[in-house]
Amino acid sequence: MESTSNRSQRPPKILITKIGLDGHDRGSRVIATQLRDAGMEVVYTGPWQEILAVVKLALEEDVDVIGISALATDHLLVPKLMDALRSADLAHVRVVVGGIVPPEDESALLMAGVSKVFHPGSSRDEIVSDMNRLASEARSR
């Protein structure tokens, strides 16, 4: 683990990934590139990650924010990810979901501890500024 002072100096570190069954990856790839362009450190994985593999990666890479791209109902698994993060003592890590999330599911995700749900049409500037804010929140805990 890095010391707190080192952590606060480095750029935000973001894990962009997909869990569940779907593999549409255009969104996750574009977001990963845009966050990198905005100066963040991005860990990118292909689709179909197991929840425990995501938790392990988040721990090993010491990420501040996990971005889950979900276009075909895989967001339903995110509450399980939140539980797994808490069990692994990673409750400080912020989780955001981007993609196709019906309104009635959004509130359930927020209740489960997800920090933010990005919908189609979210602008790059909005995403970058939210990621910066969430990363500093994650570090201040």
Next chain:
Amino acid sequence: MNQEPMQLPLPGFENARATWQRDYSKHIADDHAIRNRSGIQVNALYTPHDWDSERYMDDLGFPGQLPMTRGIYTTMHRGRPWSQRQLIGLGTPEDYNRRLKSIFKAGASAISLIPCNSVYRGYDMDEVDPLLLGTCGTIVNSVEDMDIFLRDIPIDQISAAQNDPLPFTLLAFVLAVAKRRGIPWEKVTGTSNQSDYISHFVANHMFFRIALPGSRRVLTDHIEFTNKHVPGWNPVSVVGQHMQQAGATPAEAMAFTLCTALQYAEDCMARGMAPDTFLPRFTFFFDISVSFFEEIAKLRAGRRVWSRVTRQRLAAKDPRSWRFKFHAQTSGVDLTRQQPLNNIARVTLQAMAGLFGGLQSLHTDAFDEVFSTPTEEAARVAVSTQNILRHEAHLADVIDPLGGSYYVETLTNEMEQQVETTMAKIDDAGGMYKAVESGLVQTMIGESALAFQRQVDSGEQKIIGVNAYQVEETPSHHAPLKRPDPAVTATQLSRFKAFKQSRNQARIRAALDTLASAANSENENIFARVVEAADVGVTHGEIVACLRREMGVGQPLVVA
């Protein structure tokens, strides 16, 4: 275009043109270059200076005749309306069967089954998190499930497309059901959508995959088998849609699709099949974006290129081999969550572009697909859109109505040039299979996706409600989607488990052993063994697991 100005034998043309050019420049001092999504510069005006009807026979000809620009059939939509092929897939086989009957009543004439993502990933319902079951498509794991889907549906009278990636278990289940009902396989018609494994490796990581060489073999086996035993079936649908949805420009998507089709044809020919025995059953599937004229030109250009490469590169002699038959789907990428009813306008425009592009079959997206799998009301609007275009707007009355438009013809020629340039790049890389193995195609698509996103972010490409004309909205007028009732899914799960228990286990094992040995043989037809296995009750997940084990798993070829 940078060609020398032609001297046209039209009295007064040159003078009038010069005057217009002068006046135009006066009125628009800072006219900026406009480019379409494929990067082609679009002018303010097109005249016989750009395209002249002296080129008519070279560029257009007549419908059903070379170079096929005006359409692949003599009568086109006037003689035979396009198929309204709506994708449906929700919940259990019973749900699906009920929705199927309802959309037939609304005017759909053919179906396209979307299975649950668990099926796409190669799993049976007892192998995945129950939370995800049936949320995105229909759960079909066995011949029993297929039998329920198709209850009271005359499978010898409808065209039933299956979204059925290799090893094509859904078709195997359909054939098993046909056998049970005494329907000869010759009467089974439809298409194996999602048979295009190359597009899956490149652009749509939705599907499980057998390693690339194994995928190549199973597809060729499938083409060979259906060619012999299910002659009314289209074993291949080459999917430009995935490429374009993943970010390829319309011209790139067309080029990649044509190169993929050439690859599959060459693979069949390498096995000794004559081109005219299988090419007439090749079909294509395209995305139609809202870039209206560009899409029309893309489809017209593609038709012309296919009629040329089938003759020149594959030496096909049968005119049916030259026909570029395609299904098209309005692009979901263009739809917005903001002001969702605007999507009806977008879908209408996309559908019109597809019709003017001469499609054979059309899926119109429901306006609420940005939220979830369509609700019944939105699905009905989507079908009605097609009926309005046909019956009220009379868009099916005239063949290729934009043919001869100076703009459309010039753009068709320019799109054709772009398509050929990209095809030459793929040829230089050794053909589509190699260009995908090396990641070249993935890189090109990634770059185009990012370039488009940057145009949206900068506001250069306006999207109404997203980066222009935004309004404050209450979160949604969207009716909550009915997810499958967990109790119903649980019932289906226990029925599935009981089905598996009830089978003759010795026969199941024998069928899987035969399949495994076919996979390891040099020249046995693997798909023939899949069909036999499905018939004795082997499930989707068991077939896939066997082939995955014997032939290796295809890892996503991600270039990030």
